[in-house]
Amino acid sequence: MEAKKKLLTYAGLKALEDELENLKVVKRREIAQKIKEAREQGDLSENAEYDAAKDEQRDIEARIEELEAILKNAEVVVEDEVDFDKINIGCTVKVFDITFDEEMEFKLVGSTEANSLEGKISNESPVGQALMGKQIGDVVTVETQAGVMEYKVLDISRSL
Secondary structure (H helix, E strand, O other): OOOOOEEEEEEHHHHHHHHHHHHHHHHHHHHHHHHHHHHHOOOHHHHHHHHHHHHHHHHHHHHHHHHHHHHHEEEEOOOOOOOOOOOOOOEEEEEOOOOOOEEEEEEEEEEOOEEHHHHHEEEHHHHHHHHOOOOOOOEEEEEEEEEEOOOOOOOOEEOO
């Protein structure tokens, strides 16, 4: 079975590649040093520093494996080729929240990059799915955990 493609913007791809490089080059070296220092303290059976360092090493290796899998299956959305007449990954979308009478702005990204605190919503989220392919002036109704929401698309622009 082929792994699902992970859609990423170029900025998201670069951030993941930078994190992977940092983990492999810097963090691995740091944790190897911590393990070496903890071993030098003697008895490993009651060595909390050694156990903590080994746990950290396991976490780092798991994250490296996760990042490599994401990058292996990454498909970069070329933002220069995105049609800004319709909402797509790589767009910044300004909507009017009819339910709460307020304007909101989202950047539509692949699920790997989603971060609601930064206003980045996934194309796979309920709101992202509802907005995909819509145009300025369209109204969408979305079933969310907070209830049914209505958004009117005000503007679609390039994210960069």
